[in-house]
Amino acid sequence: MSDENRFERQLAERLAALRTAAGWSLDELAAKSGVSRATLSRLERAETSPTATLLSRLARAHGLPLSRLLADAEALPVRLLRAAEQPSWHDQQSGFERRMACPPLAGFATEVIEARLAPGAELVYEEPTVARLEHHLCLLEGSVSLTLQGQTYGLTAGDSISFRVLGRSVFANPGPGPARYLLAMTVPSL
Numbered sequence: 001m002s003d004e005n006r007f008e009r010q011l012a013e014r015l016a017a018l019r020t021a022a023g024w025s026l027d028e029l030a031a032k033s034g035v036s037r038a039t040l041s042r043l044e045r046a047e048t049s050p051t052a053t054l055l056s057r058l059a060r061a062h063g064l065p066l067s068r069l070l071a072d073a074e075a076l077p078v079r080l081l082r083a084a085e086q087p088s089w090h091d092q093q094s095g096f097e098r099r100m101a102c103p104p105l106a107g108f109a110t111e112v113i114e115a116r117l118a119p120g121a122e123l124v125y126e127e128p129t130v131a132r133l134e135h136h137l138c139l140l141e142g143s144v145s146l147t148l149q150g151q152t153y154g155l156t157a158g159d160s161i162s163f164r165v166l167g168r169s170v171f172a173n174p175g176p177g178p179a180r181y182l183l184a185m186t187v188p189s190l
Contacts, residue, residue, distance in 0.1 A: 011073040012046035018062050018069075019044070021109070033061035079105055095121035095173075101182070110186040117144065119175035128165035134186040136162045142179030145172040164188075 019029050019040075030037040035057055042048040043058075050058075052066075059066040081102070088099040095118030102112035117123070137146070138160040146153045147170040148163055155161060173179040 007073065008049060009046045011050070011070075012044050014069070014073040015040075015058060016044040018058075018064075022062065029058075029061060033057045094123060095119075096123055110184055112182060112184045115181055115183060117142075117171065117173035117179040119173055119177060122170060122172040125165075125169045127167060128169070130165075130187060132164045132166065132188045134162070134164050134188065136160065136184040136186075137181055138183075139179065139181045141181075142177050143174055144179050144181060145174050146170070147172075 019026070022029075024032070026037045026040050029035070029040055033040075035043075035054055039048070039054070043050055043054070055069060056066050059069045062069070086100050087103060088097065090097045097116040099114045100111065101114050102110070104111045137144075137155075139155045139157055141157050143157070144155045146155065146161065147168075148165070149167050153161055
């Protein structure tokens, strides 16, 4: 496959993913963008090459600059990141360790971290860094107490919880041993 054909395929996949993430049908996107349903369908199947005008209309409908739409389509569809290459950070004061198992990547809405909390450690976030950021936490070892909007949830190894951060959140390890969990975070929309 030529580089041009590969890019067109990646662009088609990106356009389809954007529409799906927005929850729009082809008819809804056609109404928002001024591009016919039939043309949208052919674009998403890479059966036709879009013009700059069509791409501008679609980018505008999705609230994106055209450059972002194109950059996301150019991003590599696969990234292998070996454990030794994954960035990590350790806060000695709080007893929190974080490894970016799947760091943010252009064109993808989700990142995954592996976190460790020492016994007695507590992380307090007064407000979310991104409003309505979607979280899926799977506790692998130990126990964690999670407080969201004033409600506390106790988790033990094997438990999972999914939530959107709307305000203050507290992650705590009541002990007696260390806690280890995977946390997948997805931005609300692309």
